[in-house]
Amino acid sequence: NAGVMQNPRHLVRRRGQEARLRCSPMKGHSHVYWYRQLPEEGLKFMVYLQKENIIDESGMPKERFSAEFPKEGPSILRIQQVVRGDSAAYFCASSKRVIGRGGDTQYFGPGTRLLVL
């Protein structure tokens, strides 16, 4: 059973370009979460999606960032007009269902390390 897949693993962009990060959840998982990890920091929640729906985007910057999880295909985190401050590791996680007491767990992918020059 393959784990959470993310690609690319490393991405270099110049300021002003667009970055597209892809995440394929574990088989049987329909809930996807995106987190950002800045250097020397813990992970910060960005967005939670189910198929074709954004459920919670309270951690997403208001501008330039968007996410989708279409009916077919991977989840995409899109960053438009990247700036140097966007340089970070972006992790995707998936779960079978929303975690509750005694409930399920989020499993993480290997991450995409974005470097903005």
Added chain:
Amino acid sequence: GNSVTQMEGPVTLSEEAFLTINCTYTATGYPSLFWYVQYPGEGLQLLLKATKADDKGSNKGFEATYRKETTSFHLEKGSVQVSDSAVYFCALYSGAGSYQLTFGKGTKLSVIP
């Protein structure tokens, strides 16, 4: 709001030494608690979890007990190995309409032969 506080690293231990990484939390309700481990250049792997007070999570020789009275979830291992060198993250999930994990800043562990 929810928060997780971990002891600051880096922590350097000799092989076979005893490990404790402290973790305390602030949360509403009854959160689930997790320890994740991140090896260099990799993603986070779930190490162990506990979902209610007094539960003990354990895996690969690591243990942590959910202590509601002290709001703590300290990670312990009796005898560390060089292969345990990694960054360890404590995290909580509070439910109650929130879908996110809240992470501590991580503690870097280096084990030397």
